[in-house]
Amino acid sequence: MASKKYDLVIFGASGFTGQFVVDHVANLAEEEGLTWAVAGRTKPKLLKVLSEASVRTGKKLSEIPMIIADTESISSLERMARQTRVVLNCVGPYRFYGEPVVKACIDSGAHHLDISGEPQFLETMQFLYDKKAKENNVLVIGATGFDSVPAESGVMCLQEKFEGGRLTNVExxxxxxHGPKGGGINFATYESAAHSFSHAGELIKLRKFLSSEPMPKIPHRLPKRPYMFFSEEVKKWCLPFMGSDRSVVSRTVRDHLKSGVLKNNVEFNPYLSMSSKYAALKFRAFIYIFTFLCHYWLGRWLLLKFPQIFSLGYFKRGGPSQEQIDGTIFTKTFVGHGFDSQESASTRGKPNRRVIVRLTAPEPGYVATPICMVQCACVVLKEADSMRHKSGVLTPGAAFYGTSLLQRLNKHNVRLETLSDVKV
Structure with a gap:
């Protein structure tokens, strides 16, 4: 890829998330020595996003190159991909728009990173394109945003903490x-979730092809949690987290077992925690309504036509304001169970060590996601020789284990800290 004109091209730069990726790249380009361009369907929108990003960042961006590319024109996608080492694909929902970009990148020799939280898309790309990506020496790395770099980072951190011992379970x-002005989530995230839920059955068949060999049994499962429960670990009411984290981490664990990074299967259970029982009950009601309506064409139409009503106020068109974004942070607390040594793992019946780490980051969709995506891209650009995998369709945990990603994220306000490390 030495002859490529640009290190990075941001595809979908004028989208709601894409413009924040532009901001982060603009702020980092000089420090990291990056050459970059923006890409999208129309020049006026690209000019506008560069002009607005110049105001937000204080950087002169009027001379940043623009590439016209459209998911309905494979030739335009190939022209874009031939010019760059890495494409940052910000165009979703990926179920509808992702595959042509992946295919164009593989055919044109450009690495592809996306911020999809759609398990069907992510796993389908692995099934269809892993072999070809390896043949063409291309990395296709999905879920490099809030879905699911924070989850992968927490598990990677715990793996490092249990080095010399054995990690068996993670919650x-x-x-x-949110700040005093409240918060909001981008409509595209809600739209993607609606289509993913409505086609959840596809995953069962797909995983039979992807995972022909069954995973080893988890040696020590944690007691099963109720659907809604109060967590002593975080002192909040909790529900299962319905995002892609479990799917992504499971694929990473499979990769690590195959390559010898892990000696045993690891149980991973993600939860969403709420400040009160009322908030948890309200969100539980939303999940019931959402899941039921997703199964029917009319239900999906209602969900997407009137998101604020049918999501009980959690989602709306247009996304949050800048003030709401600035006032929002998130934390992920990871509780890791395991053994303090290989000897303990072979002689004791139950895990004898518990480590709790916490990730703290800014607003997930528009601040943390660009940070995660761009830092993943920087690792691909600067540490290719030391990465375990040189090509293929991968999860972040499979691609970036053993790299400087955790240190890079910490430098850019996505921070991991150890809260406790005790024998039990």
Missing amino acids: SFLSIQ
């Missing part, structure tokens, strides 16, 4: 804190 607890 994660997501908590989102």
